[in-house]
Amino acid sequence: MKKIFSNEAFEVMHIRNFRLFMVYRLLMTSATLMQSVVVAWLLYNITKSVLSLGMIGLTEVIPQVSIALFAGHFVDIWDRKRIIFFTTLFMLFSSAILVIYSIPGFNFHDSLGVWPIYVTIFITGLVRGILMPANAALLGQLVPRRLLTGAATWNSTTWQVGAVAGPAIGGLIYGFYGIMPALILVLLLYLICSILFFFIKSPGKVVLAEGSTEGIFARMKEGIHYVFNNQVLLGAFTLDMFAVLFGGAVAMLPVFASDILKVGPEGLGILRACPAIGAILMSVVLTFNPPVKNSGPLLLFSVFGFGLTMIVFALSKNFYLSAFVLFLSGAFDDVSVVIRSSILQIFTSDEMKGRVAAVNSIFIGSSNELGAFESGVAARLMGLVPSVIFGGAMTLIIVTFAAIKSPALRNLKLKS
Numbered sequence: 001m002k003k004i005f006s007n008e009a010f011e012v013m014h015i016r017n018f019r020l021f022m023v024y025r026l027l028m029t030s031a032t033l034m035q036s037v038v039v040a041w042l043l044y045n046i047t048k049s050v051l052s053l054g055m056i057g058l059t060e061v062i063p064q065v066s067i068a069l070f071a072g073h074f075v076d077i078w079d080r081k082r083i084i085f086f087t088t089l090f091m092l093f094s095s096a097i098l099v100i101y102s103i104p105g106f107n108f109h110d111s112l113g114v115w116p117i118y119v120t121i122f123i124t125g126l127v128r129g130i131l132m133p134a135n136a137a138l139l140g141q142l143v144p145r146r147l148l149t150g151a152a153t154w155n156s157t158t159w160q161v162g163a164v165a166g167p168a169i170g171g172l173i174y175g176f177y178g179i180m181p182a183l184i185l186v187l188l189l190y191l192i193c194s195i196l197f198f199f200i201k202s203p204g205k206v207v208l209a210e211g212s213t214e215g216i217f218a219r220m221k222e223g224i225h226y227v228f229n230n231q232v233l234l235g236a237f238t239l240d241m242f243a244v245l246f247g248g249a250v251a252m253l254p255v256f257a258s259d260i261l262k263v264g265p266e267g268l269g270i271l272r273a274c275p276a277i278g279a280i281l282m283s284v285v286l287t288f289n290p291p292v293k294n295s296g297p298l299l300l301f302s303v304f305g306f307g308l309t310m311i312v313f314a315l316s317k318n319f320y321l322s323a324f325v326l327f328l329s330g331a332f333d334d335v336s337v338v339i340r341s342s343i344l345q346i347f348t349s350d351e352m353k354g355r356v357a358a359v360n361s362i363f364i365g366s367s368n369e370l371g372a373f374e375s376g377v378a379a380r381l382m383g384l385v386p387s388v389i390f391g392g393a394m395t396l397i398i399v400t401f402a403a404i405k406s407p408a409l410r411n412l413k414l415k416s
Helices: 008-014 016-047 050-077 080-101 108-112 115-142 145-177 179-199 216-228 231-247 250-260 264-288 295-315 319-346 350-382 384-405
Strands: none
Touching (some): 008 016, 016 050, 016 179, 050 080, 050 350, 231 319, 250 384
16 A cells, blocks of 8 residues: 655554544544533533532543543453444433433423533543543554654644534534534534444454453552552653643633633633644644653643643633633643653553553543532632632642652653
């Protein structure tokens, strides 16, 4: 087969399975984040409570954290393609719940309250707890080791494109046409994802190393020890967990859009998309200039920059300035995402990737949802703007502490 691209930066895209996987990731991310922005706006319109938005994060993180380690174990011993396919069907089911809940004329929110929304969010958390380690582990099987940094960059870019398309399209459709068309589109995208995965050839189960433990709890413990005994993995995961826990303002965007910036659901969609736009442009830069040298300092600098942007966003009352600093936050975050993803792939053996990625999902994935809960509680106790300033300041303190106390991160180079 002739090569589609000649540039070395695009070499990983020669692999058909990888290309199909990226299309799946694009559509899955678009659908999930489209649903997220619609659900957040719907919930705030019903409750008018910042705490209810914070509860979204808590409702999603509990099942995600609870299932992650078990999922990591089975990801390492079962066919990863099958796991992803059947888990995607759960997202299709949860989307159908929202569509039924929102049928005009039935007024289910009057009789059932907001519980069906939280049930959907709970299912989403359960699915994320499985998909995060499964996706990371399958990625490692689809491409050779020497292309893992390039694959991580493309994976990040694809995710960010979906993060732009999902919130923007979801906000615009909700704003101009109503909630039903937006939710039906989400349902259709999940259906397409389910069908698309049939065309990805399964690389099969991973051959376990000789002498590896077989018991589920022993294997889960082995994965945890693997992370905690590796200073680079532990340092990168911990840094991002605390930075995102305190530094994220995304959960409060519906309140900023509605009460401070006065821009409605259309503006909310744009604000949600801005970080991803910045991340996409940064991904283009990283595709041709992979962060393989001075990776540690770049990681620390990017997380510090992310914290600064959160402080400026909190102080801004101008829509365009707010959008710009969110754009910068996405650019900074993408650097750390690519470096962390590369660390996971390069520093982890293939037969351990499911369990290590599961631990990573607890550290990093859950920090987004716990961060949303923290943001809601802090906004309730301190006020919206002071709470986001506090979170940004905590991020700066944490990254400074990490820079001083973690020489493994300061000196990290993914390639000499």
